[in-house]
Amino acid sequence: MDDKEGGTSESGPSHHWGDLTHECLVNILSRVSLEDRWRGAMVVCKPWLHACKEPCLNSVFDLETRFDSSTELPRYWTPEFERKIDAMLLSVVAWSDGSLTEIRVRHCSNRSLSLVSERCPNLQVLSIKSSPHVTDEVVAKIASGCPNLRELDISYCYEISHESMALIGRHCPKLQVFRRNLMNWLDPSQHHGIVPGEYLDACPQDGDADATAIGKFMPHLLHLELRFSKLTAKGLVLISEGCSDLEYLDLSGCANVTSRDIANASSSLKNLKTIKRPNFYIPRSVFHVERYGHWRLYDERFQTDAFRI
Structure with a gap:
């Protein structure tokens, strides 16, 4: 018989994908990317949508790969985009049933993170x-x-202060990786037309307060990033004294610390394998000769030898 008459073919009986057992669907969808599940599988039929909501498929929610790592788009900073990210995160938190261990998103808000705090005790x-x-x-x-x-x-989250960092350190003793990078305030032109001007102007000023919280309450850190932080030598010393296990330290763009400050502070970090110094990403064009006198002083100070959602 042909397919029209008997529902069979040379390869055997035909089957409708929607007739697969729930367990079989979940097994198949576990091999599908997050993007393909959201854009394709969820809209096939109700059984597929139901399978996509299984907790085992929602233990990791990673949208970071869908953002261009080198640039931001103006639409990312709109209320509409934020609501979209929040809606996705709220859904995943609900579906995960407490199994969510990893969240990597951007442009979310308190609305979705409040639910995360209530229903994701296993978040790592x-x-x-x-x-x-x-x-x-x-x-x-x-x-x-x-x-x-x-x-x-919490990079580029300017409404989060050192007080929150202290609380995180107190309540999360397993914390080993912490990133508190700021936007390039030395040359903000790269952000103009993308990031709202008032937000650029809100760049945190007290880097030493951040450093105090890190050094005092995050003693087990192995990896720390503070790009374009405004910390001084005092703050750097507090970090080196309190985070003696550090293996990776990124101080790119930290214009208020000198090469001597870094040498003094890092001498006590016996496990330090990688350190990125302030001269990284600092364009010479943003410094004025009249301010520093001449380039020799500059060199001494900064050690410049060198899915669509």
Whole structure:
């Protein structure tokens, strides 16, 4: 018989994908990328949508690969985009049923992270870069609700202060990776037309307060990034004294510390394998000769030898 008459073919009986057992669907979807599940599988039929909501398929939510690592787009900074990210994160948190261990997103807000703090006790990795509306209020909830954090990235989140860092350090003793990078305030032109001007102007000023919280409350850090932080030699010493296990330290763009400051502070970091110094990413064009006198002084100071969502 042909397919029209008997529903068979040379290869055997035909089957409808929607007739697969739930267990079989989950097994198949576990081999499909996050993007393909959201863009394709979820809209096939109700059984597929139901399978996509299984907790075992929602233990990791990683959107970071969908953002261009080198640039941001103006639409990312709009309320509409933020609501979209929040809606996706809220859905995943609900579907995960407490199994969520890794979240990597951008441009989320307190709305979605509040639910994370309540329903993700096993969370180990939280990366929320470029989230202008995430505040100390919700980070305090994260600190108490997600004590198993081992990696946290709050880069470009300017409404998060050193007070939240202290709480994270107190309540999350397993923290080993911490990123608190700021935008390039030495040459902000690269952000103009993309990041709202008022947000650029809100760049945190007290890098030593951040350093105090890190040095005092995050003693087990192995990896620390503080690009374009405004910390001084005092703050750097506090970090080196309090985080003696550091293996990786990124101080790119930290214009307020000298090569001598770094040498003095890092001498006590016996496990340090990699250190990125302030001259990284600092364009000479942003420094004025009249301010530093001549390039020799500059060299002494900065050691310049060298999915669509």
